[in-house]
Amino acid sequence: MVEEEGFRRYVAHIILWIGIAIVAFPVYIAFVASTQDNALIANGQMSLLPGGHFFEVYYQTIFVGTSGSTREPVGNMMLNSLVMALLIAVGKIAISIISAYAIVYFRFPFRMPIFWIIFITLMLPVEVRIYPTYKIVADLHMLDSYAGLSLPLIASATATLLFRQFFMTVPDELLEASRIDGAGPLRFFWDTLLPLSRTNMAALFVILFILGWNQYLWPLLITTRDDMQTIQVGIRKMITTTDALTEWPIVMATAVLAMLPPVFVVVVMQKLFVRGLVETEK
Amino acid sequence: MQKQAIFQSRLLPYALVAPQLAIVLIFFYWPALQAVIQSFLLQDAFGLSTTFVWFENYIELFKDVAYFEAIVRTFFFSFAIAVSSLSFALLLAVMADKPLRGSMLYRTLLIWPYAVAPPVVGVLWIFMLHPSLGVLSRYLRNMGIDWNPLLDGDQAAALIILAAAWKQISYNFLFFLAGLQAIPKSVFEAAAIDGARPMRRFWTVTFPLLSPTIFFLLVVNIVYAFFDTFGIIDTMTRGGPGTSTVTLVYKVYSDGLLGGNLGSSAAQSVILMVMVIVLTGIQFRFVERKVTY
Numbered sequence: 001m002v003e004e005e006g007f008r009r010y011v012a013h014i015i016l017w018i019g020i021a022i023v024a025f026p027v028y029i030a031f032v033a034s035t036q037d038n039a040l041i042a043n044g045q046m047s048l049l050p051g052g053h054f055f056e057v058y059y060q061t062i063f064v065g066t067s068g069s070t071r072e073p074v075g076n077m078m079l080n081s082l083v084m085a086l087l088i089a090v091g092k093i094a095i096s097i098i099s100a101y102a103i104v105y106f107r108f109p110f111r112m113p114i115f116w117i118i119f120i121t122l123m124l125p126v127e128v129r130i131y132p133t134y135k136i137v138a139d140l141h142m143l144d145s146y147a148g149l150s151l152p153l154i155a156s157a158t159a160t161l162l163f164r165q166f167f168m169t170v171p172d173e174l175l176e177a178s179r180i181d182g183a184g185p186l187r188f189f190w191d192t193l194l195p196l197s198r199t200n201m202a203a204l205f206v207i208l209f210i211l212g213w214n215q216y217l218w219p220l221l222i223t224t225r226d227d228m229q230t231i232q233v234g235i236r237k238m239i240t241t242t243d244a245l246t247e248w249p250i251v252m253a254t255a256v257l258a259m260l261p262p263v264f265v266v267v268v269m270q271k272l273f274v275r276g277l278v279e280t281e282k
Numbered sequence: 283m284q285k286q287a288i289f290q291s292r293l294l295p296y297a298l299v300a301p302q303l304a305i306v307l308i309f310f311y312w313p314a315l316q317a318v319i320q321s322f323l324l325q326d327a328f329g330l331s332t333t334f335v336w337f338e339n340y341i342e343l344f345k346d347v348a349y350f351e352a353i354v355r356t357f358f359f360s361f362a363i364a365v366s367s368l369s370f371a372l373l374l375a376v377m378a379d380k381p382l383r384g385s386m387l388y389r390t391l392l393i394w395p396y397a398v399a400p401p402v403v404g405v406l407w408i409f410m411l412h413p414s415l416g417v418l419s420r421y422l423r424n425m426g427i428d429w430n431p432l433l434d435g436d437q438a439a440a441l442i443i444l445a446a447a448w449k450q451i452s453y454n455f456l457f458f459l460a461g462l463q464a465i466p467k468s469v470f471e472a473a474a475i476d477g478a479r480p481m482r483r484f485w486t487v488t489f490p491l492l493s494p495t496i497f498f499l500l501v502v503n504i505v506y507a508f509f510d511t512f513g514i515i516d517t518m519t520r521g522g523p524g525t526s527t528v529t530l531v532y533k534v535y536s537d538g539l540l541g542g543n544l545g546s547s548a549a550q551s552v553i554l555m556v557m558v559i560v561l562t563g564i565q566f567r568f569v570e571r572k573v574t575y
Contacts, residue, residue, distance in 0.1 A: 132313035214399035262397035
């Protein structure tokens with residue numbers, strides 16, 4: 001190990017703390033603003049220390065919403081975001097793991113064309129095909145629905161590729177063994193492969209949950225009803241009112257609430273998060 | 283690569299791929315195909331009739347100054363975001379890679395912004411740098427800068443780049459740190475024995491060994507700047523003032539929203555698709571080597 005002299009080590013600590021401060025400062029400001037009086041903020045007189053309106057602001061944000069622009073309680077928006085994120089994460093994992101299973105453990109006509117059809121979707125994010133996708137979702141009467149929010153975002157190959165890679169590393173002996181035990185394909189999948197895939201599924205779930213919770217452009221397009229808004233869409237609508245005063249404490253409380261679930265997931269499930277991130281990007 | 287041990291079944295594999303295939307065909311291929319077809323059509327003002335016009339929509343686009351500006355702007359944004367975020371993240375990762383006390387804590391405290399959604403990033407930064415109430419704007423004004431990103435296009439662009447780079451620090455940091463930790467420590471020891479000072483060790487040993495990671499991150503950051511900045515732009519500036527923060531994705535969105543030219547909007551989508559395919563192709567072509575240093 002190359003020894004670091006005391007001075008250099010000292011510098012490293014300082015640089016890291018500066019980095020942490022830069023990264024945390026905007027969030028600190030948001031939190032501070034969410035505990036203060038709107039009039040003070042609007043005058044540019046905001047204090048850099050937390051104020052005394054914490055409970056009042058968060059109560060109003062979660063259960064009532066802003067009094068001007070969107071009257072939708074943010075608690076409801078969070079529920080919509082949660083349902084969407086869970087549907088995307090669970091849905092994608094479920095359809096991907098079974099199709100990867102078919103592609104790895106079976107030989108059947110059109111196997112490779114099917115693999116390629118799925119693989120190509122890896123390349124194109126929903127942003128480049130938003131309006132045609134919007135039209136299809138509208139034709140299927142799925143606007144303002146959870147299905148419309150989540151299905152188009154499930155259509156991608158990352159998870160399939162990941163499971164395919166993982167299945168390739170599973171030793172063939174396991175299959176031989178369960179075949180001797182008289183297990184069929186579904187039984188092998190359920191009793192052997194699924195338990196082995198647990199960590200991969202969890203890592204993938206963490207990443208997909210964050211990505212799902214943070215979706216913006218798609219929900220913005222296909223939700224028109226206020227009660228179907230996700231929190232990311234709701235927060236933008238709160239700062240649209242140019243004439244009326246923006247209710248900044250509520251906007252900032254919403255920002256804090258929008259960050260809480262995904263940041264919590266990253267911090268608490270850090271190992272799975274890092275693993276998922278590295279594996280989905282490979 | 284194929285498995286040797288497999289199952290025999292005629293129908294089961296099709297049943298297993300059916301759900302994904304259905305979703306991909308309905309929500310991916312069908313709309314993508316629609317976009318391509320649409321881009322060759324011209325609709326009259328009332329949407330009553332359409333004519334096949336070959337590449338006219340594309341030619342019109344490339345003649346359009348606003349579109350050309352959006353292309354240049356998007357690439358400029360991408361470059362600025364990638365360079366600023368990558369260099370800062372690399373500095374932090376090099377520091378965190380040292381054998382320091384509390385290095386796990388540092389990692390935790392630096393990676394969480396990955397989880398902050400782009401529109402929230404936009405809200406956080408516009409609030410801090412809002413011309414009339416932002417806490418940082420006061421200082422800028424005291425320094426004699428006439429700060430108003432809601433009116434000044436260059437300042438708006440700077441604000442977008444700053445916010446977008448901020449969000450990307452944690453992602454880049456994480457991958458840089460992983461890249462650094464994958465370099466065998468003996469390489470550094472050898473360089474140190476040869477008498478290389480730390481700065482020199484960085485540029486002659488670490489940096490070249492890290493180049494696959496840097497290249498990979500460069501591509502990822504460009505793709506990020508193309509697409510994920512939409513939420514940041516939409517909450518901060520809405521493409522304004524004027525069109526000074528309109529990127530390619532923002533233009534597809536806003537042109538389509540006005541309900542105007544469907545053919546043109548589709549042609550823009552197709553051009554974006556081609557760009558992403560090229561970027562992803564580059565990534566696949568070169569990043570494979572990342573695993574085998």
